[in-house]
Amino acid sequence: MSEPVNIKRLAQELNISIATVSKALNDSYEISLKTKNRVWTLAKQLNYTPNPAASNLRSHKTKTIAVVIPCVANNFFSLAIKGIEEIARRYDYHVLIYQTHENSEMEVNFTNSLINGRVDGILTSISSSLYNIEYYSNLVKKVPLVFFDRVYEDLDAVKVTTDDFEIAYQATEHLIECGCKRISFLYGLEHLPAGKARLAGYREALKAHQLVDEDALIVKYHESEQVNAFNIKALMKNQKPDGVLSSIEEFVLPCYDVCRDLNIHIPNDVKLVSFSNLSTARLLNPSLTTVTQPAFEIGMEAAGSLFKILHKKDQGMDQNVVLKSTLIKRESTGF
Amino acid sequence: MSEPVNIKRLAQELNISIATVSKALNDSYEISLKTKNRVWTLAKQLNYTPNPAASNLRSHKTKTIAVVIPCVANNFFSLAIKGIEEIARRYDYHVLIYQTHENSEMEVNFTNSLINGRVDGILTSISSSLYNIEYYSNLVKKVPLVFFDRVYEDLDAVKVTTDDFEIAYQATEHLIECGCKRISFLYGLEHLPAGKARLAGYREALKAHQLVDEDALIVKYHESEQVNAFNIKALMKNQKPDGVLSSIEEFVLPCYDVCRDLNIHIPNDVKLVSFSNLSTARLLNPSLTTVTQPAFEIGMEAAGSLFKILHKKDQGMDQNVVLKSTLIKRESTGF
DNA sequence: CTGTTAGCGCTTTCAG
């Protein structure tokens, strides 16, 4: 049993006080370079690492941030985490991950477990299953918080989002340019600004080109895969769209399946464009054009904003950061 | 400024001692139900949550585990994290994430930052860029550690892996059954058991079917995309394989690209099978058959093992847990 | 069943 390597041990071995060691380790201006060097040398030699719990307790700084998101196994969120981690590492911060699985209750439970000083700040992309803005408007007062992608618009907090309206408009126009006259919209995230903006962009583009804009052309996302498939089938049969804009990735698979069943060919009979963040996009079926959000950059931006707040450098910072998505047109290369 | 809500405050308001409150909160058998109820009621009313730093410091328990992996933005690892998080939540644990980006130095830095009591245990999938078993054999003595997927075989620690040899054998046999006579192997993770086992499975299958097994048919993974593309091009031109088994996902894209350039048709001229964990596998180019690891289950299994160790329930536990991968044969459905 | 007490390892006045 070797002695534990803590600040006390260092002090004993060097015959100086604990306070001096602490200050030396923190590179305080009060300590002579000579003493600092002695401390640093021994610390390295004994492989000293400070006890985080002790320093948190005393200093109220955890060097930790939390990321609360619906799910990590998702092309968008895993890339966003990558961006967040990248920034956190630069600041020597640790990153906690929580998955809500779109469950508002879990979301609240997780978040509540974080406001007791476990973390210095939180990055979150809210669940779409319940609108509880009261909860969040309270929360932002208690802990530094940055929202990304899935946000509440009216909240007094930093929000990093993408140009959903504009890109949905562009995507719709792309379909129109491809000759589509009757374009359907597969509607997801309807309780969130992102979803609403995508719908609005679609509608606006239809309007600008004097195309039909009927509720019957819109299919809302449902938790049940069967229901989605059923609704898409009904859409295809009854409405016979010649173009489809899917506002979320989850609609793509049932879309292909239904079309195959009905002997409808994508993209000859129906042209399909979907929001998607597949990192291996080129591996996709080459007939799918996608709208891709800059997930990695969103993560970096959100984390960067949080650190600005943590370092009190957020004076006059813009609360609404909007990054640009990309419309990736894929031609069927036929391999 | 309201008084901080801590154990002391609860004690004062209830006119009992701090110790009693602490025990009541921890549901100690020493405390009467009546007192417990008083404490619990007030705690809930004041929205009390324990300060984690303080309890860590005293109890040496952090309720936190760390996951150290090459990258989160990866279909395998993001699913594994999902599984880990699932289990952690059941035990009310928090999950820290660290990405090494295949960089051994970062890997060591991260891990070192964890052995000072920041976490109760670590789950890791080691980087393949450097073989440093000495480091890890030391580490496992200092902190509860479970390896998953990317492991060092000779380590005295729990390792959760997949049946790489068997499935590579099966995948190779599948190619043989499809009529391939000259099968190439794209070799990744060569410093790790997983990579070696995949190669061995491939070789064994060739041997069993008396097919050519030449070094010239094997292409080793290189960090540079260009080099990989160049090597694959040379392989296709000079060796003219009629089947390819890719042991990692990263080879798939250059493979398609090179073949298209050379006017080689997949799967007519060359049949391709790759290890891959694309969650949206059905969206893939339908000509790609994949070997898919049970990433989510691996995460759950690894986390489960770690908690067994943390709860000292690891007596006689098997150190080598091997889960089964699946060969997913995809037919070209032609949509 | 309840309370007293002594720290966990570190930071931070304040005194020298």
Added chain:
DNA sequence: CTGAAAGCGCTAACAG
């Protein structure tokens, strides 16, 4: 420049 001392919030002997 260095050190003594207090205490962050909580837990765990030990006494009663």
